[in-house]
Amino acid sequence: MVDVELRELRLFLVLAEELHFGRTAERLGLTTSRTSQSLRALERKLGGRPLFDRTSRVVTLTAAGRALHDELAPVVTGLDNTLARAQTRATGPGLIRLGVLNAASGTLVLNKAVTLFEAQYEGASVRLIATPLNDRLGPLRRREVDLLVTRLPLDQPDIAIGPLLSQDEPRVLMVATDHLLAGRRDVSVEDFADYPVRRPSDVPELAEVSCPTHTPSGRPIVPFDLQVNDISELLLLIAQGRLIHPTVAPFAEHFRHPGIAIVPVRDLPPSSTALAWLKGQEHPARDTFVATVEQVLVRPT
Incomplete structure (x- = not known):
């Protein structure tokens, strides 16, 4: 019988998901060196065949690693589910x-x-x-x-x-109070093409609804070219007039800023x-x- 610890199997599954030793170590609360050592220990216990191909930049599953992952993932998920149900019944x-x-x-x-x-x-x-x-x-x-x-x-x-x-939350545009669009009764997506726009990129289907890549007439909407790291930075950039920000009314109202005007967008669907x-x-x-x-x-x- 192979003497493998559950923590080693969990580490393998996380690494197979992340394909990055640093991120795996961070998720598991380990050092990168400890993560590497644990993987090598698991590989030895399973016969010495490598489970990952590792270079200085890329980590990929080997054929043996892929086969182990495909068989192991549902087993560990089933165990986790059983333990979760037991814990809920008890506590x-x-x-x-x-x-x-x-x-x-x-x-x-x-x-x-x-x-x-x-x-x-x-x-x-x-x-x-x-x-x-x-x-x-x-x-x-x-x-x-x-x-x-x-x-x-x-x-x-x-x-x-x-x-x-x-x-059914209405769409609005957040712009600086001295922006050319600030005094409008409402704006159109067509207006977006004239100014830098923060367009979220992490969820494409959501981004396309909140800020399309092109206006109805086909003009490209140019995204703001710098990454915005948090909401405070976003509000500052809007108030400075460096970008405009399509969003929803509850967001704009919740983060109301003295330097930002809120203008309804008439041709985007509600959220x-x-x-x-x-x-x-x-x-x-x-x-x-x-x-x-x-x-x-x-x-x-």
Whole structure:
């Protein structure tokens, strides 16, 4: 019988997902050297064949590594599901980590659901975790959060979409108060082509709805050429007149800034938000919280 530890198998699966020793080490709370040592130990225990091809820049699975991954991943997922169910039966739902980019949409539903969830189940709690502006799905895929509040549309094969938290939220444009568009009653997507625009790139289907690549007449909409790292930086750049920012009314109102005007966009569809989670993983506590959200939606008062 091969004497392999579960932590070694988990490390292998994370590395197969990340294909990067540094990111794998960060996710697991290890040093990069410790990650390499653990992988070498696993390879020795399994007969010495390499599971990864490693160069200074690229990490890829070997044929043996791919075969192990395909057989091992569902086994470890099944074990995790069994342990999660056992823990829920013993201690209640426990902690739910809920990822939010901002608190602009769905707040009323979420606040009621959190209050009800924590009141109904002993030991249950919800922790809100801010997600990055440029990597909105990353925390979910890295399992840093259990649920994510996301704008729609979202069409990703590994992500399930749950109950709607908000619907029919109008689109607006955030511009500097002295901008040429600031005094308009409303604007069109056609106006976007005349100015640098922050266009999110991490979720293409969402980006195309919130800020298309071309105007209705076919003119290209040129994206702002620098990365914007957080919301505070975004607001400063808008107020300075360096870019314009298509968004939704709740976001603009929540982050209202004295140097920024909010102008309705007349030809973009309204927006909705929903809960999302990774497919293929049982998570009783997550499912219990989702059911609580659905309960609030059925009985909003």
